[in-house]
Amino acid sequence: MKTAEASLPLASAMHWRSMNVLMSITAVGLAIAGIAGCFIPAIPGPLLSYCGVLCLLAVGDPPSMTMLIALGSATAIVSILDYAIPVMGAKYFKCSKAGAFGAAVGTFAGLFFLPYGLILGPFLGAFVVEWAVKKSAEKAAMGGVGALLGFLAGTLVKTVFCVAMLVYVAKKLF
Numbered sequence: 245m246k247t248a249e250a251s252l253p254l255a256s257a258m259h260w261r262s263m264n265v266l267m268s269i270t271a272v273g274l275a276i277a278g279i280a281g282c283f284i285p286a287i288p289g290p291l292l293s294y295c296g297v298l299c300l301l302a303v304g305d306p307p308s309m310t311m312l313i314a315l316g317s318a319t320a321i322v323s324i325l326d327y328a329i330p331v332m333g334a335k336y337f338k339c340s341k342a343g344a345f346g347a348a349v350g351t352f353a354g355l356f357f358l359p360y361g362l363i364l365g366p367f368l369g370a371f372v373v374e375w376a377v378k379k380s381a382e383k384a385a386m387g388g389v390g391a392l393l394g395f396l397a398g399t400l401v402k403t404v405f406c407v408a409m410l411v412y413v414a415k416k417l418f
Contacts, residue, residue: 264303268417271299275410282402283362285351289402290326293409294319300416307416315409322405326398330366333394339370339387346373347391367392 274296281289297315300306307315334344350369354361371388378384 267299267302271296271303271413271417272410274299275406275413278406278409279403282399282406284355286355288323289406290319290322290409293406296413297409300413303417305416307412315412318405322402325401329398329401330391330394333392333397334370334387334390337386337390337393338383339374339390340377342377343370343374343384343387344391346370347388347395349373350391351395363392363396366395 278293281287354365370391375384
């Protein structure tokens, strides 16, 4: 079977190879950025990892349409779960909606105090708001724990998914 590169003139073949290298580097870079996005709330980690897979379409052995649809659907599900899991964790520990909002604000504020702010931010945000609303430090602490555990569980799901996407990209390239 002839490859596309074999049927091109020499100058075009060199261009084809350099384009393959560029798209391969971009695919790996996006997959790695997706993993970083799992820990930085402002960066959509699963979406970046999926874009890395899409870059494989321009490389020698592209993923099948079925695989693209499956990974795209999984990306959408993980992105939805990223918002749902922390809320479920907070609700399980009897955190109010205001406490969940406090956790979100705490997560954002935690970005300015890396790396500990990412862990303490959701807890402290939920704790402060719950304490102001419920007037009980014990109930506020439980809401903070729920928000923190939900945040950590959501981060774990995203990280496992993005690492799996990086492994898929690497296997397709090497």
